[in-house]
Amino acid sequence: MLAYSLKRLLLAVLVAVTVSVGSFALLRAAGDPAVAMAGHSATASDIEFIRETYGFNRPLPVQYADWLVKALQGDFGESLYFRMPVSRMLADKLPTTMTLGGLALAFALCVGLPLGIIAAIRPNSWIDRTALLISVTGQAMPTFWFALVLVVLFSITFPLLPPSGSGTWKHFVMPTVVLGYYATPAIMRLTRAGMLEVLASDYIRTARAKGLHPAVVLLKHALRNAVIPVVSLSAVQFGFMLGGSVVVETVFALHGTGQLAWESISRSDLPTVQAIVLVLSSFYVVLSLIADLLNAWLDPRIRVA
Amino acid sequence: MTPILEVEGLCVDIPTPAGTLHAVRDVSFRVGKGEILCIVGESGCGKSLTSLALMDLLPGRARREARRLSFAGTDLGTLSQKAMRNLRGNRMAMIFQEPMTSLNPAFTIGNQMAEALRCHTRASAAEARERAAELLALVGVPAGRDRLNQYPHQLSGGLRQRVMIAMALMGSPDLLIADEPTTALDVTIQAQILHLLEDLRDRTGLSIVLITHDLGVVAQLADRVVVMYAGSVVEEGPVDEVFGRPAHPYTRGLLDCVPVPGRTPPGSLLGSIPGVVPSLIGAIPGCPFAARCSFAADACLTRQPPLRPAPLQPAAGHSFRCVLEGSA
Structure with missing residues (x-):
């Protein structure tokens, strides 16, 4: 297990380095940073001054190393639009996005896992059909539309929940449901497929032949094996939610990284975009690592590989 | 010998789109204490479903019915799910x-x-681990105590079957049902596992129902043998009787298919039974073996005879299901 963990960790570091090169190259490929920083009305000598001041005239590898060392210390430079440190902006927005992503994933797991399990125990029953209906709806319904329907229902018709903002837990209920519902179908279908396959396996028959309680057979022997692909999927889903919750954040006016990323792209605020890409992809790498380690813990055969 | 298991009129039905499949048809047998009973027959004859029916482990839609299903005096037919567990x-x-x-x-x-x-x-x-270690030693798993912390993929097939046997013995059972326990193993490992089962019976007085299609296994291990064909018992009795004086044409056909060292002349053709097993969906009007039987008469196509004592040694508990006089 230790050897496997170290191997995975090394791999994760390599991926993270690749990602950092990518996000550094992104800024340079988008154009001359000195021109972007100087603005429209700048003269050639202004641009040259900025190039000197920020060291854009140095060789690229040196600039990359300099940027990476600073980024590792939490210094992502200054936003071109707000003229404030990107790190402070991120510290402001990240908690909201992380909370939303975490809650949405928890929602998706809480709905998707039990429904998938029940659907697998009684395939083609009414509950299986209902679960299928829920998952097809979840996949087909546009997020922004579902969000607006919820707002109409629970903020206007029945004024129970605030329609926007991020002050209290109440603000997170509808965004969580919308974002979580979008992730539910895949988790449910994968759980169902995994459970169906595992429940037909020989070791489940052995477990029943031992006289174990059906709940033990189901939750210990079957679920542990069926849930392995769901773990990997959840990590991917969580990563996706961190970066892809723009629509939900915009509809509910939650000031998270999704919204910041979208606005920064439209303002060509390259240092901010670069920092968000780097931070979110690093989270993604960490999540994949956690999923891999969790799977190795669940299935001893993976540890050997 | 007092029977530990009594089965009378066991039927297993599986509903299919084409009609009800009667996989096990009115099967009866008894297993005495410390006895090894082999149920033998070709693939699809219902022997595995018979064993699963005894354990109430039948797959999904299969239904079990029996006139009598008694284990150590307990009626399994009326037992609640919990009591069965x-x-x-x-x-x-x-x-x-x-x-x-x-x-x-x-x-x-x-x-x-x-x-x-x-x-x-x-x-x-701790007690359970201790017993597990003891049993692994009993079934001949080397370094049993270390194996407790190992995972199945770290063990060979033969070792895993020994672990399965040890696991089955954890509750000190009176009856062990073994469904083709050696089919997936190498021949040398097969012999070891069979020897182990026999040894366990001798040492602990365990009764064993062994399901197999391997007549060599039956001859080596069984006290009594039940021959099944198309869901029905066609012949039953002490293994020496049934193999020495097979009364049913199907049993004779099966025995002809197996070479016997010293008895089968080198280069001679082994027997085979022509034809295929009839469909088990719906009723079979006559003897299910009639279409493949070289002795079949007109009566065989309309009437399935009951099990009756074999004529040569009626007292031995050897019975068969055929209109012929059972002269081998």
Whole structure:
């Protein structure tokens, strides 16, 4: 297990380095940073001054190393639009996005896992059909539309929940449901497929032949094996939610990284975009690592590989 | 010998789109204490479903019916699910054909063995582990105590089947049902496992129902043998009687298919039984073997005769199901 963990960790570091090169190259490929920083009305000598001041005239590898060392210390430079440190902006927005992503994933797991399990125990029953209906709806319904329907229902018709903002837990209920519902179908279908396959396996028959309680057979022997692909999927889903919750954040006016990323792209605020890409992809790498380690813990055969 | 298991009129039906499949048809047999009963027959004759029906482990839609299904005086037919669970894996245990896939890959051997005891008794984790280690030694797993922390994928097929047997013994069962336990193993390992089963019977007085299609296994191990064909018992009796003086044409056909060292002349053709097993969907009007039987008469096509004592030694408990006089 230790050897496997170290191997995975090394791999994760390599991926993270690749990602950092990518996000550094992104800024340079988008154009001359000195021109972007100087603005429209700048003269050639202004641009040259900025190039000197920020060291854009140095060789690229040196600039990359300099940027990476600073980024590792939490210094992502200054936003071109707000003229404030990107790190402070991120510290402001990240908690909201992380909370939303975490809650949405928890929602998706809480709905998707039990429904998938029940659907697998009684395939083609009414509950299986209902679960299928829920998952097809979840996949087909546009997020922004579902969000607006919820707002109409629970903020206007029945004024129970605030329609926007991020002050209290109440603000997170509808965004969580919308974002979580979008992730539910895949988790449910994968759980169902995994459970169906595992429940037909020989070791489940052995477990029943031992006289174990059906709940033990189901939750210990079957679920542990069926849930392995769901773990990997959840990590991917969580990563996706961190970066892809723009629509939900915009509809509910939650000031998270999704919204910041979208606005920064439209303002060509390259240092901010670069920092968000780097931070979110690093989270993604960490999540994949956690999923891999969790799977190795669940299935001893993976540890050997 | 007092019977530990009495089966009378066991039927297993499986509904299919084409009609009801009668996989096991009115099967009756008894297993005495410390006896090894072999149920033999070709693939699809209902022998595995018979064994699963005894354990109440039939797959999904299969339905079990029996006039009498008695284990150590307990009527299994009327038992609640919970009471059946208490017997299963405890006083009656089962091992399966596929040792490679019959153990859960995610848990250690020790964990899986211990739970077999702990779900039936108040044994502590340490006690269960201790018993698991003892049993692994009993079934001949080398370095058994270290194996408790190993996972199934770290063990060979033969070792896994030994672990399965040890696991089945955790509750000190009176009856072990073994469904083709050696089919998936190498020949040398097969012999070891069979020897182990016999040894366990001799040492612990365990009764064994062994399901197999291998007549060599039957001859080596069985006290009594039940020959099944198309869901029905066609012949039953002490193994020496049935193999020495087979009364049913199907049993004779089966025995002709197996070479016997010293008796089968080198280069001679082995027997084979022409034709195929009839469909088990719906009723079979006459003897199910009639279409493949070289002795079949007109009566065989309309009437299935009852099991009756074999004429040569009626007292031996040897019976068969054929209109012929059963002269081998």
